[in-house]
């Protein structure tokens with residue numbers, strides 16, 4: 001697929017007060033627009049939603065990421081669910097204005113020239129958050145280096161470390177060259193941790209890092225904020241010392257070692273970020289506690305994730321809210337006022353989203369779903385801990401329930417990383433299970449190429465959002481928040497955000513925690529049959545549930561609130577909250593022995 005053909009020619013970017021911007025936000029992936037393949041999943045979506053809220057609420061921020069010319073990938077599934085992939089190639093030249101500034105990063109013992117493209121995230125009042133997308137495809141660079149900013153999460157660890165070097169060191173250099181003097185630098189995940197070394201080099205003003213003192217390190221620490229996003233060990237990048245030296249050179253490598261950033265004999269991006277951050281946080285309250293336990297030497301806070309309401313509310317809900325409380329666009333607390341809108345109106349508004357989803361499913365698969373039938377959605381990155389197949393633990397039981405409750409429709413979607421053959425197997429498992437049990441009462445479909453657009457239609461169109469991760473690996477999860485905004489309750493394991501969002505029978509249902517997966521599956525079936533279906537059959541009561549989802553969870557699980565917490569707790573903390581943060585609290589309820 002090539003996106004450049006349909007793209008417009010870039011227009012010059014408006015002038016921006018770069019020298020005044022206070023926060024620099026760094027992320028390896030960002031979902032900037034539906035037509036740019038610069039993200040893979042939740043992390044990039046969260047980054048994009050955060051920036052959209054920053055634009056809407058006038059936060060003083062600049063952003064750095066990589067251009068990812070070949071994107072993540074488009075997913076193709078054959079008849080048995082075998083995934084293949086194709087690149088999504090785009091051309092920033094024909095899409096975005098150039099920043100008109102090049103910088104040079106010394107790495108792998110040679111110089112790499114880096115340029116940048118500017119994407120503007122524009123808020124509801126016109127406030128602009130400029131995003132600089134770094135690009136090494138510059139004439140004169142070594143041919144291998146020219147491809148360093150092509151593939152998001154592609155290549156081997158050496159390629160990855162080179163990318164992280166460009167993001168961290170290149171990003172700091174670019175901002176400096178553009179006259180930015182941010183007071184705070186935020187690492188969205190450890191991928192960006194080398195920005196700390198970039199800031200240290202900038203502070204030393206050309207002197208080698210071997211001259212850096214503890215006071216220099218502390219000065220950098222005072223400027224940095226770090227968000228860790230997953231308790232899954234594979235989500236924390238680690239590199240061998242030989243790679244570290246080969247890419248970064250001896251001076252930087254020995255500084256990283258001397259400042260205590262190695263862990264288990266490896267260069268560990270999480271520990272580098274922890275060492276140089278004055279504020280560290282997890283992405284939901286429980287994830288803060290789990291991370292605190294993983295990194296006992298550091299104080300870990302928590303700011304629960306959110307989603308950008310203007311991005312995830314379906315068009316019909318946007319129109320309804322614009323009529324009732326237009327202020328919601330810059331202040332999401334107004335969602336509480338849906339209690340002033342009749343439940344039947346909320347229900348009718350949701351029905352429009354369901355209709356649209358049903359039309360999309362028909363268009364893509366030829367299958368016509370029934371708008372009256374209870375419809376569950378399950379869409380996420382395919383990873384073992386997300387357990388897409390828990391619902392198929394006992395297929396006969398599912399068939400029996402579908403018959404008893406007057407029908408059941410289940411929509412799946414999700415991509416496996418191209419190198420993850422186990423993940424690809426999980427997709428085939430869903431196909432196999434579905435092929436065996438699909439009948440006139442039970443319809444199970446797996447939709448191809450889960451992305452922003454499909455995510456929006458699913459979360460805005462199904463009746464119940466299903467989530468069955470293995471505790472405590474779901475750090476937050478955000479798709480259920482998108483559903484809640486659209487009046488869709490969740491049926492979920494009590495993990496991540498759902499511990500905070502679940503009010504039983506009001507905003508959805510909890511699948512109780514069990515040690516044994518078979519028992520957990522049977523509780524899941526029990527809830528569908530005895531809690532979800534009876535309530536769904538009562539139209540008036542269900543409409544009330546929809547309204548609670550928006551009023552209770554929509555009001556809180558949004559990025560306007562999340563970013564407000566970052567500003568007041570992390571970026572520019574008040575003295576009182578800093579003092580309160582000195583205590584380390586570890587909750588014994590977070591089970592030990594789960595994390596490896």
Ligand SMILES: *Cc1c(COP(=O)(O)O)cnc(C)c1O
Pocket residue numbers: 040041042043045379380381450451452455456476477478479480482
């Ligand atoms: C929201 C979203 C995600 C993240 O959802 P989780 O609930 O965290 O799994 C991933 N991919 C896409 C396309 C999304 O829209």
